[in-house]
Amino acid sequence: MSTLEIRDLHVSVETKEGPKPILRGVDLTINSGETHAIMGPNGSGKSTLAYSIAGHPKYTITGGTVTLDGEDVLAMTVDERARAGMFLAMQYPVEVPGVSVSNFLRTAKTAIDGEAPALRTWVKDVKGAMENLRMDSSFAERSVNEGFSGGEKKRHEILQMELLKPRIAILDETDSGLDVDALRIVSEGVNRAKESTDVGVLLITHYTRILRYIKPDFVHVFVDGRIAEEGGPELAERLENEGYDRFLTGAATA
Ligand SMILES: Nc1ncnc2c1ncn2[C@@H]1O[C@H](COP(=O)(O)OP(=O)(O)OP(=O)(O)O)[C@@H](O)[C@H]1O
Ligand SMILES: [Mg+2]
Numbered sequence: 001m002s003t004l005e006i007r008d009l010h011v012s013v014e015t016k017e018g019p020k021p022i023l024r025g026v027d028l029t030i031n032s033g034e035t036h037a038i039m040g041p042n043g044s045g046k047s048t049l050a051y052s053i054a055g056h057p058k059y060t061i062t063g064g065t066v067t068l069d070g071e072d073v074l075a076m077t078v079d080e081r082a083r084a085g086m087f088l089a090m091q092y093p094v095e096v097p098g099v100s101v102s103n104f105l106r107t108a109k110t111a112i113d114g115e116a117p118a119l120r121t122w123v124k125d126v127k128g129a130m131e132n133l134r135m136d137s138s139f140a141e142r143s144v145n146e147g148f149s150g151g152e153k154k155r156h157e158i159l160q161m162e163l164l165k166p167r168i169a170i171l172d173e174t175d176s177g178l179d180v181d182a183l184r185i186v187s188e189g190v191n192r193a194k195e196s197t198d199v200g201v202l203l204i205t206h207y208t209r210i211l212r213y214i215k216p217d218f219v220h221v222f223v224d225g226r227i228a229e230e231g232g233p234e235l236a237e238r239l240e241n242e243g244y245d246r247f248l249t250g251a252a253t254a
Contacts, residue, residue: 002069002085002167004030004053004200010063011045011052019060022048024225026064030168030200037211037236038204040222041244046204047091049222050172054088055081068168083112085167089157089174091204096144101156102126104144105163112164129162132192134185150177158189161199169193170202175210187213208236223247 011023022045030036040046052059053066055078066073068084076084096104105126110116117125130137133155145153154174161169171190175183187210193199194214203214211219211233219235221228221244228247229235 001198002032002200004028004073004086004168004202005067006049006053006064007066008064009049009052009061009066011048012060012062013048013058014060019062021062022059022225023052026226028202028220028227030202032167032200033194033198034218035194035201035203035214035216037216037219038202038222038227039206039219039236039239040228041248044222045225046222047172048225050088050090050170050202050204053081053170054078054086079111082108082164083114087161087164087166087169089154089161089169089171091172091176093145093148093153093157095146095148097146099144100141101144101159102140105160108160108164125163129159129189132162132185133159133189135159151179151182154178154186155182155189158186158193162189162193165193165197166199167197168200168202170204172204173206174203175205175207183210184213190214208240211236221247 006026006028009023009026010021012019012021026049038046048059052061053073061074068086071084073081106122126140127137130139135155145156148156154177157174174186178186190201191214194201203216216233216236218230219233220230221239223244
């Protein structure tokens with residue numbers, strides 16, 4: 001059982017004009033086995049939240065705390081965060097020319113577990129996970145994300161998640177750009193991970209369609225750098241129908 005606790009998190013991003021505040025007091029608690037969906041307008045700071053938790057150097061924490069089972073996540077290096085069981089599937093996965101998917105996965109697994117995985121079971125695990133995600137085995141020998149289609153990049157993110165078995169996974173728009181079949185396949189991958197490892201999931205999305213496959217326990221509306229409202233799955237339906245107008249008006253007059 002793990003708990004990621006975000007308390008009153010304030011974050012600025014470095015810009016040419018100096019630091020620009022993006023997150024303005026985020027409070028969020030994610031326990032093992034829970035799925036939290038975050039929905040909110042473009043530019044509200046959702047990816048900033050994901051990157052800040054993962055430790056991206058572009059973002060400066062100006063206030064608040066992030067802890068995993070009481071340990072100070074913000075004091076950890078990016079590697080330490082990964083070893084502690086944090087995983088981020090990025091909205092725009094980066095290409096790593098010259099590093100094969102197979103090598104990348106094995107290196108990541110070794111770094112996170114502190115020892116190399118036993119070769120025979122590992123090869124079987126990778127093959128099985130790729131088959132489940134309907135990824136052709138030839139992807140194992142391709143450079144990470146290089147020339148991958150948008151949907152292939154997202155499958156590769158979930159492949160990592162299934163093999164690295166994080167305690168807390170942040171999925172930033174993993175559903176964007178997926179066709180209907182890929183959406184189901186990727187969702188099944190997340191659900192497999194949930195069942196087999198009890199991972200806590202933070203799912204950032206613009207669409208309720210993924211929430212039909214991955215059932216959220218909580219839905220948070222993210223506006224102007226903080227959580228503006230919280231509810232259950234019904235809140236996602238309401239947002240899809242009504243949009244964010246009522247929150248934006250509130251933010252403008254606040
Ligand atoms: N380097 C930067 N310079 C200036 N502004 C930045 C920089 N990085 C991020 N921002 C701003 O921070 C705000 C939040 O961006 P973020 O990517 O977190 O939004 P988001 O909620 O993930 O949006 P989307 O739904 O479009 O993915 C945006 O207004 C963005 O322009
Ligand atoms: Mg984003």
